Amino acid sequence: MGVIDDFDNLSKDAQEYLKRRVDGVKMDVIEELSVMMGNAFASLLLFLILFTAFLFILVAAVAALSQLVGFVIAMVIAGILLLVVAFVVYSLRVRIFTDGIVRHLCRLMSVRKEAGHGE
Numbered sequence: 001m002g003v004i005d006d007f008d009n010l011s012k013d014a015q016e017y018l019k020r021r022v023d024g025v026k027m028d029v030i031e032e033l034s035v036m037m038g039n040a041f042a043s044l045l046l047f048l049i050l051f052t053a054f055l056f057i058l059v060a061a062v063a064a065l066s067q068l069v070g071f072v073i074a075m076v077i078a079g080i081l082l083l084v085v086a087f088v089v090y091s092l093r094v095r096i097f098t099d100g101i102v103r104h105l106c107r108l109m110s111v112r113k114e115a116g117h118g119e
Contacts, residue, residue, distance in 0.1 A: 036104060058082070 058078055065074040089096070 036101075039104075054085075 058081070062071075062074045062078045065077060068074075069077075
């Protein structure tokens with residue numbers, strides 16, 4: 001009966017090892033997701049602050065420009081400027097947003113493989 005007990009112990013140890021590995025992977029994923037979400041929140045906050053500053057500068061520019069060309073023309077120029085900025089951001093959306101996420105996920109996978117988690 002010693003061999004059967006050894007196999008039972010080995011089976012229990014293997015199950016415990018697998019459970020700990022799964023828990024470790026879960027903790028790694030939670031850590032990386034929290035870092036990614038924190039970075040996304042910080043980026044969103046920075047974007048909102050910069051956008052608010054841009055709008056204040058735009059309002060001041062419209063007020064100053066309206067003295068020279070009139071209020072309606074100044075508003076049209078501001079609208080065109082906003083359209084240009086929107087077009088530039090839309091054109092660079094892959095480079096700004098998608099590439100950063102892809103690089104982060106690739107770095108995450110390479111770090112996990114180097115640490116022996118990807119086996």
